[in-house]
Amino acid sequence: MPDPKNILMNQASVKTLSLKDLSFQRNEKFLFSNISLTLESGDILQILGQNGSGKTTLLRLISTALRPYSGEIIWQGKNVNDIRESYLEDVLFLGHQPGLKRLLSAEENLVWWRRLNKTNLSKNVNAFEEVGLYNHKDEPCNYLSVGQLKRAALARLYVSEAKLWILDEPFTSIDKEFSIKLKSLIVSHLKRGGIVVLATHQDLKIENMKYFSISDLSGATSE
Amino acid sequence: MNNIGFLAILRRDLLLAVRYRGDLANPLIFFFIVIALIPLGLTPDSKELSEIAPGMLWITALLASLLSLDGLFKDDFADGTLEQIIILPQPLYFMVLAKTIVHWVVTGLPLSLLAPVLGLMLSLPETGYLPLMLSLLIGTAILSLIGSVGAALTLPLNKEGILLSLIVIPFYMPVLIFGSNMVVLAVDGLSIASPLAIMGALLALSLLISPYVTSCALRLSIYG
Amino acid sequence: MASPRWFYQISGRWLPWLSLLTFVSIIIGVIWGLGFAPQDAKQGNSFRIIYIHVPASFLALVGYYIMAISGAIAIIWKIKLADVVMKSAAPIGASLTFIALLTGAVWGKPTWGTYWIWDARITSMLILFFLYLGVIVLQKAYSAQGLSNKAAALLALVGTINIPIIYKSVDWWYTLHQPATIKFTEAPSMHPDMFQPLLIMIIGFYLFYVTALIVSMRAEIIFRERNTSWVKELALNLKDKRPI
Numbered sequence: 133m134p135d136p137k138n139i140l141m142n143q144a145s146v147k148t149l150s151l152k153d154l155s156f157q158r159n160e161k162f163l164f165s166n167i168s169l170t171l172e173s174g175d176i177l178q179i180l181g182q183n184g185s186g187k188t189t190l191l192r193l194i195s196t197a198l199r200p201y202s203g204e205i206i207w208q209g210k211n212v213n214d215i216r217e218s219y220l221e222d223v224l225f226l227g228h229q230p231g232l233k234r235l236l237s238a239e240e241n242l243v244w245w246r247r248l249n250k251t252n253l254s255k256n257v258n259a260f261e262e263v264g265l266y267n268h269k270d271e272p273c274n275y276l277s278v279g280q281l282k283r284a285a286l287a288r289l290y291v292s293e294a295k296l297w298i299l300d301e302p303f304t305s306i307d308k309e310f311s312i313k314l315k316s317l318i319v320s321h322l323k324r325g326g327i328v329v330l331a332t333h334q335d336l337k338i339e340n341m342k343y344f345s346i347s348d349l350s351g352a353t354s355e
Numbered sequence: 356m357n358n359i360g361f362l363a364i365l366r367r368d369l370l371l372a373v374r375y376r377g378d379l380a381n382p383l384i385f386f387f388i389v390i391a392l393i394p395l396g397l398t399p400d401s402k403e404l405s406e407i408a409p410g411m412l413w414i415t416a417l418l419a420s421l422l423s424l425d426g427l428f429k430d431d432f433a434d435g436t437l438e439q440i441i442i443l444p445q446p447l448y449f450m451v452l453a454k455t456i457v458h459w460v461v462t463g464l465p466l467s468l469l470a471p472v473l474g475l476m477l478s479l480p481e482t483g484y485l486p487l488m489l490s491l492l493i494g495t496a497i498l499s500l501i502g503s504v505g506a507a508l509t510l511p512l513n514k515e516g517i518l519l520s521l522i523v524i525p526f527y528m529p530v531l532i533f534g535s536n537m538v539v540l541a542v543d544g545l546s547i548a549s550p551l552a553i554m555g556a557l558l559a560l561s562l563l564i565s566p567y568v569t570s571c572a573l574r575l576s577i578y579g
Numbered sequence: 580m581a582s583p584r585w586f587y588q589i590s591g592r593w594l595p596w597l598s599l600l601t602f603v604s605i606i607i608g609v610i611w612g613l614g615f616a617p618q619d620a621k622q623g624n625s626f627r628i629i630y631i632h633v634p635a636s637f638l639a640l641v642g643y644y645i646m647a648i649s650g651a652i653a654i655i656w657k658i659k660l661a662d663v664v665m666k667s668a669a670p671i672g673a674s675l676t677f678i679a680l681l682t683g684a685v686w687g688k689p690t691w692g693t694y695w696i697w698d699a700r701i702t703s704m705l706i707l708f709f710l711y712l713g714v715i716v717l718q719k720a721y722s723a724q725g726l727s728n729k730a731a732a733l734l735a736l737v738g739t740i741n742i743p744i745i746y747k748s749v750d751w752w753y754t755l756h757q758p759a760t761i762k763f764t765e766a767p768s769m770h771p772d773m774f775q776p777l778l779i780m781i782i783g784f785y786l787f788y789v790t791a792l793i794v795s796m797r798a799e800i801i802f803r804e805r806n807t808s809w810v811k812e813l814a815l816n817l818k819d820k821r822p823i
Contacts, residue, residue, distance in 0.1 A: 220444035229435025247363045522713035529748035
């Protein structure tokens, strides 16, 4: 069982996320079973695995979109099912799909998302300037290219107050220049005491990066 | 408070409906066209038409509402916003309720308002106009609520169009019975109190249960 | 305990006995009901179809609740066996509903002079049939995409809330529209000589239901567990025993 124990502390208010014996079943087969690991403020975990190995599923489990077959997810010592809402206030999840309404502009989408996630609307960071979409922020997302859509989705990272970032393939369809920017954004989030869990095939070369490979466990069958 | 998310979804979906007006008119056009079929298929005789008008108006409105259900969660599912909604730090119940209310506002409400005009075309006696509108206002709200469960259950399937109808129509039957009966009673000059009371009870029950079941159905159907 | 494998093994032992009991009680019920029970004063011999119609309608409804409850158990407690029950119960229940409708129609011809009539009970039975079809169709659609049938279980569960509402509203509808000429009387207070074979038939149908459910479940279990070692072993043993 890969259980990274090298704990790193650099903040006063340390947040902890632990997965305890997490298993998930689909079609009578275990996609993975008994995953246990702990992450603390400043930790970044890269999930590795082949296509279809269950990376996205694991991320969805951590974001509570999916319920595990068995095992639990612990945030600050409490099962996330018991503190669902306060946990989710600390979570930012970006999936495969950008999660943007095509008929609304990038800015309308972001405002909508901020309102729903109860982030502080007065906090005025120009996210679209950061992601290089300032001139396009009022256009309907229909007119944006795939890469621009991804950037519009990633704009949430600049306004979010969430401690735990769960990112599914954040580096796909963005150019090299923005990749570097995104990487430094992730690093600064870690320095602020955040936690990042991400699935990507890129080698990010971030210090103290933890790895978890799902393929190690594949082939586990039921009962 | 819960109403932040509720209002945000309500506002967004209404805005989307206004931005994409084409979809807004479809159920109305469908309602209109099918009603025009009835005299062609049956009889132009206004006396005979007036007898079947309450039932026909109700069945057609029901189908119009049903056919527009398909898109209730589909767009949000395809572009990933549904996933974002599911993991909001707020109860899913209110998010689903907001979406269902918008569905009613853009289909049931205009259908109910248009109904008297179509009633006129089917020679529905004038005493039936208001009860027709009233029964459709309440009835289509129940249809949207029940229908949202079906829309959620068939969400990840490719051929959901007809499937959705198959699984939802049996649940629509009580609404049809009481709704059309209310109009018949009114036309006959009788009191509509009892079907109205039952429709009210059905609305209260489905308001309570449907969004909850739909939330469960969304989780189950999307992620298995 | 309660694993599919365990169920497969234990049900294999019950099955011969259950089948025998089913067979015996249905044979006794049929011979008694069709051959020896007295004629109905008004309907003559045509009433004898109740020996099939009544038990089938009875189990059609019970079967829906069995399906829905096992579906609920499968969703809430994630018990695999309950999921198998849910999946197997749907087509059996639908078939029984169909039998009830069919025998009702056959009965209707001599009684009302027509095969179909929009009577409250027949209409309710028809809606029940639609509810079953919905569950089956949803099941098939999900399994065609390799997804679990939890959605169908939830649909069945929603159906249980709605069945009383549907039945009540159909009753209400029927009393409003009841045609004066044809009035179907409630089954008249039955003579014990007529009732005893009916009771045996009801028991026989219950046994049949359980037997059919078990047979269907065993097939489903074998299919689901086809990649496990115990099923492969079973298949090999079967092959060895079969004379070539």
